[in-house]
Amino acid sequence: MVSDCSADDSDYRTLLSPFSLLVVIRTFTELDRVDTLLEALHPESPHIKFVVEPGSKFARGLGAHIEELGHHVLTWAEAQAKRFDVILAAHATPALGDLHGPVVVVPHGAGYHRIVEWSTGSARYPTGLVKSQLTKPSGEVIPSAICMSHEDQIGQLAESAPDAVDRAVVIGDLVFDRIVASRTRREEFRDRFGVLPGQKLVAVTSTWGEYATMRTAKRLVRNLLGQLPMDHYRVLLIMHPNVWSADSQAAIMDQLRDARDSGLVIVPQRTPWEAGLIAADVVLGDHSSLSIYAAAIGCRFLLASDGSKELVPDSPLARLCAQATRLDVDGDLRRQIEDHVGSPPRFSAEEIASTIFQERKRSWANFRSVVRSRAGLPDLVEPPRTTPVDDPKPDFGRRVTSWVATVTSDAGDQPGTGTVRIERYPGVVAEPSLHVDAWRVADYAETNDASRYNCELLLHAHPLSRLDGEKWALNVLQLQPAAHDDTVGAGPPSGARNTGVAAYRHEGGCAVRFVDGTRIEVGTEDVFAAAVALYRLWYDGHPLDRPGNVAYSFRPGEVEKFGYTPAP
Structure with missing residues (x-):
């Protein structure tokens, strides 16, 4: 099936595609997720157009950046005027109902777990599964498919929007499967982050907002660099895209100048972050998806900031935060890290992964099948090739003198x-x-x-x-x-x-x-x-x-x- 979007420009296009796909983006976080999803649609790639949905506080420069990546970006009015074979979004909003074509929504993190009441109006259900995000004022359900990483998330959807339950599809998590498949490159990634033989890599991760590591424990990075022998440890900082979007890269780098000039390695905005988790020996983080990704691949995890108030109670991420060893950010950091790394983990990586990631090693094929079926096409015989995570582009400060x-x-x-x-x-x-x-x-x-x-x-x-x-x-x-x-x-x-x-x-x-x-x-x-x-x-x-x-x-x-x- 080819929609009028493809037909409009087929006369001058040389490389034709089996179906058209509109990717709707609101934030850099979603763009990061979609980059992986699009990899799974090969080898018969769709004709792709992007559009930036208005309304996000974290979208400054988003459209220009997508164009810099080589994509065509439509205006919202242009997107509304056309019909697409499939519409893909890593979020759920009523605005998706103003577009024409079957809508496939996916979470932009590790499943659905975060409550964002100021955005969704719900203090009970996670963003992405709130009824007001999934339905039109008439009550009509917008998405044709609501993709999930685990069947337990269907229960949340059934409570919040029972009419949308039949749209739920458990596909697994493409990013997690990609991380797992790329662990063979761990030593290479450690080299890229400047980790020497015998050193341990301590990764500090931070989500955005009130309970983020970099909000509640702002001096943690500096204290780590001051307390951990630099020949024993390397410190890496990975921050949520919204942290960068709410400020400027120059301003953030300036705030971190002393830390950067003391050996801190930073994953800059709009660059791959997955390699940092693969390379790390221990992660000090908060309630972000990166915490459960790290724990689920066997990386040791210490809770540096507790944002449980923003999580669905008893969700896998909430349980991880509740059961994790808490880091005393004002205490002896070296002793705490060495004690934690030297002790047996409370839960195995498999136990953690099984609570949130189903369909492992099949998520790429599952996602492609969902998209192609919504486009009216049969699935391909050969499963998609899982591509490795992209090479990191770490930022290093001046040499220590x-x-x-x-x-x-x-x-x-x-x-x-x-x-x-x-x-x-x-x-x-x-x-x-x-x-x-x-x-x-x-x-x-x-x-x-x-x-x-x-x-x-x-x-x-x-x-x-x-x-x-x-x-x-x-x-x-x-x-x-x-x-x-x-x-x-x-x-x-x-x-x-x-x-x-x-x-x-x-x-x-x-x-x-x-x-x-x-x-x-x-x-x-x-x-x-x-x-x-x-x-x-x-x-x-x-x-x-x-x-x-x-x-x-x-x-x-x-x-x-x-x-x-x-x-x-």
């Missing part, structure tokens, strides 16, 4: 008999008072005087010649005044700090010079490790007057060594 470091050693009477263990925290967000025996370390590239001129160790990670390196180190330790701080050999204003070590890289490794005149040549390019490890031994009274070796570790289970030689 100042640190708070805790350095411990289990060395015996002689250096080289134990291991120096180093934990680093970004200086912008770290609180030295929270860390026992903490030292301040800065790189020459640090531009904040308070960090650069008030540290125990100053490093020059960019290689210098030995001659220039010695000039720089001597000026640092002798506090010689200079006209320009950023030139080789330049030092701070007199008396500006109590730096005990200046270390620099050179073509053969690095050199570490102490304030007492001791100079050590080190056989490693890691100037940070060389400086802090030798300073720990020197600080503890170990003699450094003869060649030796030092074992050091930034991460549990990973020990490296370097040799050193006293130099004149």
Whole structure:
């Protein structure tokens, strides 16, 4: 069947389609969902048009963005003037009844669970299943198909809109099936997020509104970066599209500047988020769909913000929030995360997934069958190919150039008999008072005087010649005044700090010079490790007057060594 929408332009179109499809979008959240749904309609793809339904507070720039993706966007009047073989929407509103063609609605998250009374008028039923969203004033049911991820959701529909129950179709969840199928790429995704071997990825997720993680626990991200050793952990932030739509990306990035410059990785607006859940070791989140997606694939979950008031009581997501371990956002975050990850889960991923996702591995075929049947077409013999989640496009801030470091050693009477263990925290967000025996370390590239001129160790990670390196180190330790701080050999204003070590890289490794005149040549390019490890031994009274070796570790289970030689 081909509607008049296709017939109108078939004379000049070269690639014809078996049916026409109008995609109705109100928010970026829905667009994200529809991107996956359209993948399932292959190989006989429909002739697709988009239209932005007016009325959402979160639609600024939506139409222009859809056009940038290469789609044709109709005006609302143009969409009303045509008939389509199928109309697809990841929402339910009475306005869909003003269009012409069978309507298929799907949830824009993991099933139907969120109550949005100010939008739907219902304080009892979830958005998408409220009677006023599904029917015309005459009582006529608008959708031809109401797609669901689990049969239990039919009970909510039966209470809210009994006349629409016969339109319910349990198809499963295409996004969940896609995430599960893409878990084979976990290590690749971890690489893309900058996760190193031995590191754990902590993903902070936030929905939008009053009970969102980023509203109720705004300092959580900063505190995580300040309390978790940066060589042990990477922190990722994934926020609901409505968070970005209600503000501007520039304003949000500006608010997160210190966190971004302290190692925070962000999934920017309008970019794929699924890889973040696949890559994560633990998710700290709220009552959003991402929480149950994460838990259902076996990712450990801690509840950082309780938005149960916005959930249908006893829904799978409400149960997850009620049963989850709660994170004390003002407490010791490292201890809580390590205790949680180290303990057995209360429920298996399978137990969680089975409460909300049926028809697993069949959702893509089920959805295509529903759409084609509404278009009057038989289903295809071959099931659709489940495509992998799209590659993430993470945002990284500036490199860290100042640190708070805790350095411990289990060395015996002689250096080289134990291991120096180093934990680093970004200086912008770290609180030295929270860390026992903490030292301040800065790189020459640090531009904040308070960090650069008030540290125990100053490093020059960019290689210098030995001659220039010695000039720089001597000026640092002798506090010689200079006209320009950023030139080789330049030092701070007199008396500006109590730096005990200046270390620099050179073509053969690095050199570490102490304030007492001791100079050590080190056989490693890691100037940070060389400086802090030798300073720990020197600080503890170990003699450094003869060649030796030092074992050091930034991460549990990973020990490296370097040799050193006293130099004149």
